[in-house]
Amino acid sequence: MNTTPSSAGRPIEHTAADWWARLRDPGLPEQSLLQWSDWLEADTRHAEAFARVSALAESAGHMAPDVRTGFVERFAPRATRVATRRRWPMALAAGVAIVVLGAGLFVALRPGASAGTPSRYASERAGHRDIALPDGSSIELGGATSVTARYGRDERTIDLDAGEAFFRVAHAPRPFVVNAGALRIRDLGTAFNVRRTADRVTVSVTEGRVQVSPASAQGDAGMVELGAGREASFDPATQAMRILDIDPASATSWRGHRLEFVNEPLSSVVENVNRYSARPIRLHDAALGKLTFTGTVQVDTIDSWVSALPRVFPVRVDTFVDRVELVRQTSMARNTPPR
């Protein structure tokens, strides 16, 4: 671990480059630093070789942005990485999931299994998962989403524990009910999307009709009926439901690897994006969560979305190995020109 670049049999340039790379490590032990300075000061050829290596690194680190992009695309492309390492295994995993789940549900739903044995399904971060239910209904899970299905004799019940799911419900005498936090959604033969971010729940109808009511309500109290192109959004802060007209395509945009938000609190946006992000995004200051965001996030280019946030919000982005933090930024510092 603590080897010293040796000059024995190596050209000075190599030793200089080895030292350069070692000095780039902020955790370099002090003793090694002193060894390096002994080496540097021992011979002017060492200092010259070191300066030449440093100059090359410096010039490479200060390319014009378009040149830099060219190098990155050629030698360290990001897109290929996503395609080869992530998408394929995920597609495979989804295929396996359908088979396994189908078998699992078949057992659970045999006539007589009326107790409604709960089955829990979850998708991975950034993963999508299709669940084909034996009654012909289907659920498409977004990233980091979990649902529990209980098919009883009188009712088909799905609990959305967290995340986002698109339901396509086959007509049947048994009602299809989705419980999501404070809301209960009763299907009337339709396709709809439910997104649950902690206690915030949004129901968007793409086809047909659903009934949405408070989970705590008895009977039809507080029930609203939504048709296609309508959305009901429950805000835990106000304990109120807001009804909006929407574009049905945008509500289920996540199925096409896009997340779309309209006047959504940043805290909720971040939590949803985190269901897809390799590195979680954290709000350094809880007050930032109250800012509202309207726009589209491509789930495969979350990094560029994050880096653009300082253009629209008074934040700066601090990137760490295991997380990305959004930190409140004063307008003065924000206006400092980029280096």
Added chain:
Amino acid sequence: MNAVRQTMDPSEATASPGGHRAAQVVSLFREHNAALVAFLRVRLNSLADAQEVAQEVYLKLLTLKDTTTIDSPRAFLFRAAANLAVDRIRMRTVRANAPVDPDADDWHAAPVPERHTAALEQWRDLRQALDELPARTSRAFVMHVIEGRDFASVALDMNLSERMVRYHVANALAHCRERRDAAEKPL
């Protein structure tokens, strides 16, 4: 080319009645200024910034109380430099994360023609040199040196240890330097 050069003249500082401490700092700088700037240049990847921060180190040491004991002056010098370099990088991060308006920085869109050509040629040579290396080696170099990502993040991305990333970066740097030297040598 001797880029690591004396950037300040500490002898002028002796004129002020700084006493023993000042004299010590001045001699420390005389002896190790080149190494100090070279060290800062690596950490900051900028000679101009390194020279500025070296001045800050110098001022910081001059204003130390005479009662501060320093066991190893050289270690103390590098430690102070490393800390100030971290501050400088932090300051840059703030600036780099400031809103970017791609339409505003048109400074590279209208370059001086001959300078542009020379730059393109230089980068073509670098690209060729990188092409000659194993994919992992050139990749580590591009991520760390060109993109400016730290070893930890490159290691995570490439599924390698930080030590291996360092190894690849050093190899690529030595190779590209050799290629550039060969190109610059008169026939």
